[in-house]
Amino acid sequence: MIRIGIVGIGFMGMIHYLASQKLKGARVTALCSRDRNKLDGDWRGIRGNFGPPGQIMDLGKINKYERLDDLLADPTIDLVDICNPTHLHPETAMRALQAGKHVLVEKAIALDPRDATAMVKAASKAGKLLMVAHVLPFFPEFQFAHQTIRGGEYGTLLGGHFKRVISRPDWSTAIGDSAKTGGPAIDLHIHDTHFIGLIAGVPSKVFSTGVVDKSGAVDYLTTQYVYDKGPALSCASGAVAMKAREFVHGYEIYLEKATLCYESGTTPLTVLLADGKSKQPRLKGGDDPLSAFTQEIQAAVEGVKTNTLPDVLSGQLARDALVLCHKECQSVVSGKAVPV
DSSP states (O other): OEEEEEEOOSHHHHHHHHHGGGOSSEEEEEEEOSOHHHHTTBOTTOOOSSSOOOOBOOOTTSEEESSHHHHHTOTTOOEEEEOSOGGGHHHHHHHHHHTTOEEEEESSSOSSHHHHHHHHHHHHHHTOOEEEEOOGGGSHHHHHHHHHHHHTTTOOEEEEEEEEEEOOOOSOTTTTOHHHHOOHHHHTTHHHHHHHHHHHOOOSEEEEEEEEOTTSOEEEEEEEEEOSSSOEEEEEEESOOOGGGOEEEEEEEEESSEEEEEETTTEEEEEEETTSOEEOOOOSSTTOTTHHHHHHHHHHHHHHHHTOOOGGGBHHHHHHHHHHHHHHHHHHHHSSOEEO
8 A cells, every 4th residue: 555645735736636546556544734624524615627526534544744844754655646836846845755755746856957957966866756637638638649659550650739828827826926937938838848758758859939927927828849850849838818718638640541530629639641540549537627637646646656757747847847947037037949
């Protein structure tokens, strides 16, 4: 049995806790929060953009800690699941690794690529797993695309375009604070750079145009990812949509023998074939918004059991995704292509 301690009981902490209820061979045994009311089970103030609302929780069988050091000193905990704000990720993860714990940290791995690099090195030195919870590859449509590209059923990846656009969040003051999240070009867009890195690797350079807010944060961008020998990929991402459609994501992916099409809310995953026919694959877990998170945490659990880093949760991949986001922001500001 893998025993998990969650650090941070905000929206993502709640989602991870709920998703963990369906794990096999693992369970949450401890929670850490500076908020005594949350440790007492009052989660009614937690809000998010999907999933159930916060409510009164029965935490009678859970160990509760107000101090991180106390949770890290608990010898029964195998995996520390870090769900506190992004700017706190590096310090929390480094301390957990130094305490001899395996780590799963919510995306983004950090705000500064130098911190992300230090986290990867700290995991190697400690001989523990540093896993980053990028959930997008566990969403059914993106999982299908990843597995299809990797399996080669329809030939080589030629190109594609990705989209991820939201209206500016108003359900959390912290989520709108770019000093804590990096702004939409980091906190939101990193889903796309991570997935692009997963299916195509790191490009040689990026060229981006975009919209910059008064604080200097990039609110919206479009990017061309330039590979010396590889696919032609692009992405549009940001927080500029109207409330009438608060969220949309999707892709068109071009393979040698098929095109994969998907857009949330409008176009179900469709495979377009060379003979003019098309099909809509049967997907698992699409109706449950927590299913992808359960799969994600289950992958981390299996990694701990076997002491093997799952490639989709790789700290290095997450670090590279963060670097791409920063390079794209540099390109938006400079108006020039930026080497990666």
